[in-house]
Amino acid sequence: MTTLEVTVLIAAGAFLAGLLGALTGLGGGVVIVPLLTLVFGIDFRYAVGASLVSVIATSSGAAVAYVREGYTNVRLGMLLEVATTIGALFGATLAGWIAPSALAVVFGLVLLGSAWFAAQPRPERVVESPDPLATRLRLDGTYPSLQGEKHYHVQRVPLGFGIMAGAGALSGMLGIGSGALKVLAMDQAMCLPFKVSTTTSNFMIGVTAAASAGIYLARGYVDPGLAMPVVLGVLAGATLGARVLATTRSALLRVIFAIVVGVLGVEMIINGFHGRV
Amino acid sequence: MASMDGSEPLPPPRPVWDDDAIERLLARLLQAGVLLSTLLVLAGGIVFLLHHGRATPQYSHFTGEPAELSNVAGIIRSAFRGDGRGLIQLGLLVLVATPVLRVAGSLAAFVVLKDRTYMVLTSVVLLLLASSLVAVVF
Numbered sequence: 459m460t461t462l463e464v465t466v467l468i469a470a471g472a473f474l475a476g477l478l479g480a481l482t483g484l485g486g487g488v489v490i491v492p493l494l495t496l497v498f499g500i501d502f503r504y505a506v507g508a509s510l511v512s513v514i515a516t517s518s519g520a521a522v523a524y525v526r527e528g529y530t531n532v533r534l535g536m537l538l539e540v541a542t543t544i545g546a547l548f549g550a551t552l553a554g555w556i557a558p559s560a561l562a563v564v565f566g567l568v569l570l571g572s573a574w575f576a577a578q579p580r581p582e583r584v585v586e587s588p589d590p591l592a593t594r595l596r597l598d599g600t601y602p603s604l605q606g607e608k609h610y611h612v613q614r615v616p617l618g619f620g621i622m623a624g625a626g627a628l629s630g631m632l633g634i635g636s637g638a639l640k641v642l643a644m645d646q647a648m649c650l651p652f653k654v655s656t657t658t659s660n661f662m663i664g665v666t667a668a669a670s671a672g673i674y675l676a677r678g679y680v681d682p683g684l685a686m687p688v689v690l691g692v693l694a695g696a697t698l699g700a701r702v703l704a705t706t707r708s709a710l711l712r713v714i715f716a717i718v719v720g721v722l723g724v725e726m727i728i729n730g731f732h733g734r735v
Numbered sequence: 736m737a738s739m740d741g742s743e744p745l746p747p748p749r750p751v752w753d754d755d756a757i758e759r760l761l762a763r764l765l766q767a768g769v770l771l772s773t774l775l776v777l778a779g780g781i782v783f784l785l786h787h788g789r790a791t792p793q794y795s796h797f798t799g800e801p802a803e804l805s806n807v808a809g810i811i812r813s814a815f816r817g818d819g820r821g822l823i824q825l826g827l828l829v830l831v832a833t834p835v836l837r838v839a840g841s842l843a844a845f846v847v848l849k850d851r852t853y854m855v856l857t858s859v860v861l862l863l864l865a866s867s868l869v870a871v872v873f
Binding site: 459518521533539540661665667668669670673678683684686693 | 860
């Protein structure tokens with residue numbers, strides 16, 4: 459195949475990933491690396507480099523819509539970014555010392571975790587009582603709802619901070635947004651309302667990815683010819699996905715996406731063990 | 736920005752960020768950054784495909800990028816030469832800069848709010864980001 463043909467096919471695949479990622483709220487980043495390595499036979503390091511920059515594109519691209527909605531908790535985001543950026547720098551540095559096939563196995567495990575996560579029902583766990591540390595850090599906030607402004611109290615700040623450091627490390631190591639883990643930390647551990655956790659997570663994903671992007675660029679992982687169709691495709695898909703989001707948030711789509719991600723996870727692990735990645 | 740008096744520790748119903756002019760301005764800047772980046776990547780992509788579209792891609796073997804595509808000075812030089820790959824890489828640099836810009840903007844907002852704790856935390860994040868980007872600048 460020529461470069462032109464490969465570019466068009468990758469752009470189409472990235473578009474689909476961005477669209478599905480936005481529609482299911484799981485982000486497309488997690489399927490970009492398996493798509494590039496398993497389907498197109500691209501080197502793991504180039505795949506991770508292209509994926510990471512596409513993660514920044516979707517995060518910054520969606521930020522405008524999210525700010526307009528007005529749920530982002532900037533204080534909480536900034537506090538947790540201390541954890542994610544430290545994690546990301548650590549993860550990206552570590553990735554340089556680990557064999558790509560071993561990283562592929564880790565990636566496969568993350569995919570399986572994401573698939574499981576996508577299939578789980580997650581109850582909203584808004585708590586009425588304030589937490590002393592959260593109060594001192596002024597993390598509590600309000601969000602608009604049908605019943606007017608609603609207050610929420612952030613819980614278990616140290617646990618959330620710890621999970622975020624892990625999310626950052628995975629993001630830096632594997633070139634993904636770790637959106638699932640970020641949302642898990644915020645709406646399950648810290649008991650934020652969904653709308654606040656989703657938008658704050660989006661705000662953080664771009665910053666976390668930017669922390670490892672410098673290391674990736676300097677190491678030569680970001681190939682412009684490859685990153686071009688990935689970034690443009692994911693951005694176009696995610697933008698379209700955000701437009702139709704209001705009309706079609708189907709549970710079926712989540713199940714399909716979970717199955718696809720799970721299958722890719724198994725494939726990544728098998729290929730990693732055989733050293734084919 | 737009517738309720739931006741941060742001199743006293745505020746009770747829970749604190750000023751909400753979302754109505755903030757700074758936040759909205761930042762969102763606009765992000766949007767402009769993403770747009771500029773997209774245009775650069777698109778333009779570079781067209782030039783790249785016109786020159787190399789018929790070649791066979793070498794993505795399956797990792798060789799790493801040459802210095803002129805992995806540090807800022809080299810990228811700017813090759814972009815201004817009209818090299819397709821250089822233009823794409825410049826677009827990607829702009830993209831990486833957008834979240835950094837957002838953090839810098841938040842720092843400015845916390846300075847306006849006189850919020851010491853978050854001035855410090857935001858500065859730490861900014862320093863961590865800078866420490867990663869140092870590798871690309873030099």
